[in-house]
Amino acid sequence: MRCAMCGYEFDPTALGCHTSCPLSSGCAVVCCPRCGYSTVNPARSRLGEWVARLFGSRREASAATSGCIPLLQLRPGQEARVVSLGDDDSSEALHLSLFGLFPGAPIRLRQTRPMPVVSLGETELALDRVVAAAIQVELV
Amino acid sequence: MTCHTTAAVSSGPFASLIILAGQPNVGKSVLFKRLTGRYATVSNYPGTTVEVTQGEIVLDGRPTLVVDAPGINSLTSMSDDERVTRDLLLTRSPDIVVQVADAKNLARALFLTLQFAEMDAPLVLALNMMDEAERRGVRIDTQRLADMVGIQVVPTIATRGEGVATLVGALAAADVPHLRMTYSPPVEAAIASVTRLLPTHQVGRRGRAVMLLAGDASDIDDLPVAAVAALDEARAALRNELGRPVAHTIAQERWQAVADLVPKVLTRQARPATTWRERIGRWTIDPILGWPILMAVLVLIYKFVGEFGAGTLVDWLEGTVIQGWLLPPIISGLSASSLPPLLQDFLVGEYGLLTMGLSYAIGIVLPIVTTFFIAFGILEDSGYLPRLAVIVNRGFNVLGLNGKAVLPMVLGLGCVTMATMTTRILGTRKERILATLLLALSIPCSAQLGVILAMTAWLTPVGLGLWAAVVMGVLLLVGWLAARVIPGERSDFILELPPLRLPEPGNIALKTVTRVEWYLKEVIPLFLLATVGLFALSYSGILTYVEQAMSPLVQGWLGLPAETSGMFLLGFWRRDYGAVGLFDLARNGQLSPHQVLVSLVVVTLFVPCVATVMMMIKEHGWKVGAAICAFVFPFAFLVGGLVNRLGGF
Numbered sequence: 001m002r003c004a005m006c007g008y009e010f011d012p013t014a015l016g017c018h019t020s021c022p023l024s025s026g027c028a029v030v031c032c033p034r035c036g037y038s039t040v041n042p043a044r045s046r047l048g049e050w051v052a053r054l055f056g057s058r059r060e061a062s063a064a065t066s067g068c069i070p071l072l073q074l075r076p077g078q079e080a081r082v083v084s085l086g087d088d089d090s091s092e093a094l095h096l097s098l099f100g101l102f103p104g105a106p107i108r109l110r111q112t113r114p115m116p117v118v119s120l121g122e123t124e125l126a127l128d129r130v131v132a133a134a135i136q137v138e139l140v
Numbered sequence: 141m142t143c144h145t146t147a148a149v150s151s152g153p154f155a156s157l158i159i160l161a162g163q164p165n166v167g168k169s170v171l172f173k174r175l176t177g178r179y180a181t182v183s184n185y186p187g188t189t190v191e192v193t194q195g196e197i198v199l200d201g202r203p204t205l206v207v208d209a210p211g212i213n214s215l216t217s218m219s220d221d222e223r224v225t226r227d228l229l230l231t232r233s234p235d236i237v238v239q240v241a242d243a244k245n246l247a248r249a250l251f252l253t254l255q256f257a258e259m260d261a262p263l264v265l266a267l268n269m270m271d272e273a274e275r276r277g278v279r280i281d282t283q284r285l286a287d288m289v290g291i292q293v294v295p296t297i298a299t300r301g302e303g304v305a306t307l308v309g310a311l312a313a314a315d316v317p318h319l320r321m322t323y324s325p326p327v328e329a330a331i332a333s334v335t336r337l338l339p340t341h342q343v344g345r346r347g348r349a350v351m352l353l354a355g356d357a358s359d360i361d362d363l364p365v366a367a368v369a370a371l372d373e374a375r376a377a378l379r380n381e382l383g384r385p386v387a388h389t390i391a392q393e394r395w396q397a398v399a400d401l402v403p404k405v406l407t408r409q410a411r412p413a414t415t416w417r418e419r420i421g422r423w424t425i426d427p428i429l430g431w432p433i434l435m436a437v438l439v440l441i442y443k444f445v446g447e448f449g450a451g452t453l454v455d456w457l458e459g460t461v462i463q464g465w466l467l468p469p470i471i472s473g474l475s476a477s478s479l480p481p482l483l484q485d486f487l488v489g490e491y492g493l494l495t496m497g498l499s500y501a502i503g504i505v506l507p508i509v510t511t512f513f514i515a516f517g518i519l520e521d522s523g524y525l526p527r528l529a530v531i532v533n534r535g536f537n538v539l540g541l542n543g544k545a546v547l548p549m550v551l552g553l554g555c556v557t558m559a560t561m562t563t564r565i566l567g568t569r570k571e572r573i574l575a576t577l578l579l580a581l582s583i584p585c586s587a588q589l590g591v592i593l594a595m596t597a598w599l600t601p602v603g604l605g606l607w608a609a610v611v612m613g614v615l616l617l618v619g620w621l622a623a624r625v626i627p628g629e630r631s632d633f634i635l636e637l638p639p640l641r642l643p644e645p646g647n648i649a650l651k652t653v654t655r656v657e658w659y660l661k662e663v664i665p666l667f668l669l670a671t672v673g674l675f676a677l678s679y680s681g682i683l684t685y686v687e688q689a690m691s692p693l694v695q696g697w698l699g700l701p702a703e704t705s706g707m708f709l710l711g712f713w714r715r716d717y718g719a720v721g722l723f724d725l726a727r728n729g730q731l732s733p734h735q736v737l738v739s740l741v742v743v744t745l746f747v748p749c750v751a752t753v754m755m756m757i758k759e760h761g762w763k764v765g766a767a768i769c770a771f772v773f774p775f776a777f778l779v780g781g782l783v784n785r786l787g788g789f
Binding site (some may be wrong): 088089092093094095096097098099100102103105110111113114115117121122123124125126127128131 | 213214216242244245247248251276384385387388391392395422425426427430526529530531533534542543633634635636637638639
């Protein structure tokens with residue numbers, strides 16, 4: 001995500017919490033590693049995501065740039081190509097590949113709530129959030 | 141509803157064997173019915189039926205056995221369904237395999253065709269649902285596909301019976317596919333070395349070699365020990381060379397081969413605008429619209445099963461037919477006869493086999509399960525079930541379950557015994573036990589619900605609210621705790637969403653009949669056995685003793701009149717008796733609203749009835765059944781007592 005203050009791009013999942021923070025773990029606010037500005041991570045807060053949508057700020061507009069992004073950061077309806085299933089050697093990955101979902105496959109995100117649903121050609125799959133969150137895609 | 145054994149499929153007098161195989165939801169069972177005139181239990185819900193159904197057709201004047209194998213996505217046995225189908229193919233060496241496929245999803249179909257081709261059996265491909273494919277602008281050059289694979293390819297529309305005659309004709313000309321998928325050199329080398337280990341007389345050695353390489357640990361019994369060791373070595377060497385699990389590489393290379401094939405035979409016109417059916421399909425899994433649809437569906441099911449089935453039909457069958465017409469002449473006939481009183485009691489006494497067991501199983505439970513089977517069949521065939529699971533998945537995650545568990549829970553509101561059986565659709569043993577426990581504990585069955593609703597007159601709205609809060613609280617608390625205590629894993633939730641379809645009344649009717657037949661054969665004996673047990677307990681005086689022993693607990697801890705201990709006991713043996721007893725007490729003004737609340741909480745939390753206990757033992761074994769009972773009964777009293785002490789209003 002991009003810091004709203006200084007514009008620095010960073011991966012919120014790679015950040016730990018500051019021990020000095022009173023809400024030292026589990027909240028949906030992340031601090032920019034460059035300037036320290038606290039930003040809500042909309043992907044982690046339902047309410048945050050809702051408010052963000054309410055004010056029309058397109059979730060992760062930066063997603064449109066090239067490169068590898070998490071599947072769940074696509075907008076519903078957007079198409080992409082699968083880059084990795086997280087752990088490509090897991091049993092979930094094998095299970096997914098039997099439906100045709102494997103690195104290189106074209107995929108379309110249908111919706112993210114109440115569950116992520118993707119379509120691959122004529123096949124439609126509902127995925128556990130944990131499984132879906134691990135999938136990385138690139139825009140085509 | 142499960143039939144895992146291949147022993148169930150016996151060729152008997154048949155000259156040859158045809159196996160119908162394919163992915164789930166491709167209309168396989170409808171085609172089976174069209175071919176044989178018999179019907180298989182179809183299911184949209186993953187894993188509901190590992191059922192092998194067989195029928196018969198006459199080919200060239202010879203009787204031929206047709207087996208409808210469970211739907212599969214691959215032959216690398218991951219699920220029970222896949223294992224059953226793979227075993228059928230390997231051990232029964234069919235004369236013809238008919239692959240039934242969804243024409244609009246040709247890639248998925250060919251992914252499986254490549255695997256069947258490796259089995260070296262004559263193959264015919266039925267491209268079903270051709271109408272849906274055409275509506276979506278998919279055109280398939282079936283002749284070109286037939287030439288490329290080297291088999292007969294027949295377009296069909298099973299629901300309308302189109303193409304079935306052509307398919308039967310094609311069976312006579314069935315051929316072993318000449319298409320051979322070529323894997324990457326290291327995989328091919330490993331396949332060659334594993335093939336050499338397999339018995340030379342076996343057909344489909346290449347296919348089996350690929351399965352074994354892909355890590356299929358089962359079915360190595362017929363291999364000599366040295367071969368197993370050599371197999372392990374080959375597998376490990378290939379894994380090292382590829383740098384990732386072999387199964388993944390094989391799956392991916394197959395998809396690559398499919399991707400090369402599809403464009404040669406398939407042309408796609410511009411996709412027509414979204415149809416109403418697709419739009420409604422979207423709504424059913426919409427985060428907002430999905431809920432009112434879900435509520436409407438549940439209300440309809442409850443109206444049909446809970447009110448029409450458990451109310452109207454039960455009143456008529458139990459009250460009018462059995463109690464009014466059938467039993468009186470039997471009872472008077474028996475009392476006039478010279479049978480010993482013990483035997484008379486055994487048949488038509490208070491806990492008689494006929495008066496209690498059979499009238500319970502036929503008069504009360506049969507109408508409920510029949511209406512439920514109808515409702516369930518409609519849900520299955522419409523494709524709504526997996527969508528329902530999507531909507532409720534999040535809520536069930538809290539309980540350590542996933543959305544698939546919604547089915548047993550909803551069914552539990554009808555009959556917990558039946559619901560306990562359907563827990564087998566859940567992916568892991570942990571989930572099955574968890575769902576069984578929650579069903580036994582806090583899902584009131586229709587008999588309980590009926591009394592609870594009737595007793596709300598004395599309960600006051602506050603009491604009803606408290607009752608609901610206590611039961612929901614127990615459900616959440618125990619579910620949450622048990623999810624952490626019971627060892628095992630939650631299964632990953634990857635669920636295919638088939639398109640919504642209009643169910644065919646004929647299919648629903650036949651499916652219901654098949655299931656009712658199963659109920660009569662498998663569940664009714666449980667009810668009868670339970671009645672015999674109760675009779676023995678009552679006759680030997682143990683029942684009275686237990687009732688007396690329970691009174692201090694009931695009077696002191698629960699603060700209820702002594703008579704209610706009898707009701708609780710009786711309620712366990714026969715739900716409605718106990719409930720009616722409580723109802724009478726309340727009506728006579730012997731229970732205060734507070735006491736009504738306490739007794740209802742205890743009745744709700746109790747294991748619904750003895751047949752449920754039997755079913756728990758049947759499904760999960762003695763240990764689990766006993767453990768669940770040992771937890772639920774004291775726990776019900778504990779919560780009841782706490783409500784008595786703390787929940788005064």
